[in-house]
Structure formats: C-alpha cells, structure tokens
Amino acid sequence: MAPHERACFYVQAQAPQEKLAFYFAVQSGGNFDIDYEVTNPAGGVVLDGQKERQGDFVFAARSAGEHAFCFSNTMSSFAEKMLDFDVTAEHETQADHPSRQNPLPNAAKQREQAAQSLSTIDEMASRIATGLTNFHRSLRHYHTRLHRNMDTVRSTESRVFWFAVMEVAFITGVVGAQIMAIQTLFNTSGKARV
Template identity: 45%
Template sequence: MEKSKSFLLLCIICAFCLIIFPKSLEGTSLTYNVAANERACFYAWADKPGEKVAFYFAVQTGGSFDIDYIVTDPRGKHVISGDRERQGDYVFTANYVGEYSFCFSNDMSTFAEKLVDFEISIENEPRAELPPSKGITPDQTSSMEESCLRLSSSLSTVSRTQKYFRTRENRNFSTVKSTENRIFWFAILESAVIVGMAAVQVFVIKTFFNTTKRGHV
C-alpha cells in the first residue's frame, strides 16, 4: 500500500514538474498549397549549436503526390534535399546558430497544385531533475523517468502513425475523386459519340431514300 502511495506521489510530482518546467521546444505545423512553378520557403531559428531539428512533410493532394525540397543552414549550405519525394521525416543537429530555411519547389508541374502538410520543430530538452520527496528512493525516481521517456517515445510513434494514415486517406480520396471525374467525363463523351452516330445514321438513311426516290422518278 505504501509503494502504491509513493508511486502515485511520484506521478503527481512528475506532472507538476512538466507543467512548471516545460521543455524548450518550438514547433510549427502547417498546411500549404504550393502552386505550379512556385518555390515556397519557411524558416526556423536555432538559438544555439547542438539543437535537434525535426522536419516532417507529406504531399496530400496534387499530381503524382511528389515535390522537391531542400533544407539550408545559416551559411547557405544544403543540409538535406530530395527530388520528387512524396513524404519525408528527418531529424538533424543544428550545428550553427541562425536561420534555417525549408523550401518546397513545384517546378516540375505546369498546372498541378500540391497540398503539402509539414511540421518543423527545434528542440533542446535538458533532462530535468525531480525535487527530493520523502518516501521516494532514487531508484524509483529513475524508473519513473525511464517510464515517462518510453511513454513519450510511444506517443511520438502513435502521432507519426496517425499522420501516415491521414496522408494515405487524403491520397486515396484524391485518387477516388480523380477516377470519378474521369468516369463522368468518359460517360459524357461516350453518350455524345452515341448520339452523334445515331444522328449520322439517320442522316445517311434519309439521304439514301431521297436518292432512291429521285432515281425512280
């Protein structure tokens, strides 16, 4: 019973510390419609060397669901880049203080717009120490910290999985919508061809009988 009370008290202390001493994290989650032949850039600032930069993107709709991207550091050097990628999930270390640019290019498309869902986050998370508490041993504290870290990793995995399924759902919906439009216009064209052929047949038959009557006369 005493262990359960100590564990519950430790959970309360951890939650309190997370609220009072939040981790240093800056993030941006956006959805942007990249027009044809457009180059769109977004920026994030790293305050000090060694910060972790997470970059995630996924093309939701448009064309073949692919886009060119490039990440540049404050010196103008390329950190990561790719051509005709559908989605990406990268983490790299910001070795220099300054502004990092994240650019999407839709130069390969002449008319198709690309809807891109992306997220940029810069994180520098020092491991906080819990204040000492009566009845809680250092081993229990360490075990609780490891459990919290595993839980955080699991939640991050769940979040990535949800984004993946969201991307698949949007792409499948776009494919179904495109297929429906193609079937609709094909049916319209087929109906127009049938009507046109019927009109031609009527005209040919009418012309044939008119010629026959004139021959008998």
C-alpha cells in the same frame, strides 16, 4: 503553393546537437511532388530532394542558429500544390530533480529511494512519449495517404463521367447517321435501285 513559388520557414536551434524533426507531405496538386532544401545557419545544405512526395527526417544540428526549411514549386508551370508540413526542435536537456541533487546525510536512504522511483517514472514517461510520437507519425502518414487517395478517386470519377458523356454523344451520333442512311435507302425510287 502557387506555380513557380518558393517558400522558406525557419527554426532556431538553441544548442549544437539539438535534434530537429522535419516532416512534409504533398496533399494535392500535380504529381504530388515538391522540391525541398534544408540549410544550416552557415548556408550549408543539410538535406535536399527533388520531386519528392513526402519525407520524415530527424537530424542533429551541428551548430546553434537559424535553420531554413525551403519548399520550391518552380518546376510546375500551372499546378498549385497543397503541403502538410511540421518542423520541430526537440530540446533534450532534462532538468535535474531536487532529489537527484546532493542528499542530506540524515535522509540519504529516503532520497535514494525517491530518486529511483523518479527515474522509473521518467523512463515510463519517456517510453509513452516515444510511443505517442510514433503514433502521431503513423497518423500523419495515413492522413497523407487518405488525401492522395481521395484526390485519385475524384480524378477517376471525373474521367468516368466525361467518358460516359462522350460515349452517349457518340452513340447518339451513330444512331442519327443510321437513321439518315435507312431513310435515304427507302426514299429513293425503284428505278434508282436497279
């Protein structure tokens, strides 16, 4: 994001109580901070923050409609910032399996066993999905830290380089001044020293 820029992104919540997940992280620029604001379809503020480095939020939409996720770099007068963000709408409605509908009287026992095995598989799939989501969030966190640390390393490397250049220039200047002082002492006549 350029200095003084404000950008908004929109996600449609299809039903009330639908979960919306919002993640952002400042990867580089300035002090790694950004202002953000999340508003609901009525224009009310759901989440907001100033000078935040990163955030990971999940909230239930109170009403169906378009939610705005806005970032603002207006506090920065010259620093461009690079953001990593993700906004998702998680639909929690699950379709009924045919085996969960009213079973036929002659195959009721088989349908019940099939429904139990399907519910067990659904639970396992749900656990795996939750684990993958947590793993993905951890990876995003580590990815953000990697970018910030690499930016810090580049900054430190640049400062060390320029400090070394200034140090060499200072030492060269001191050596030159000492040489001139010694030459001045030895080039003067003996009468001037007495």
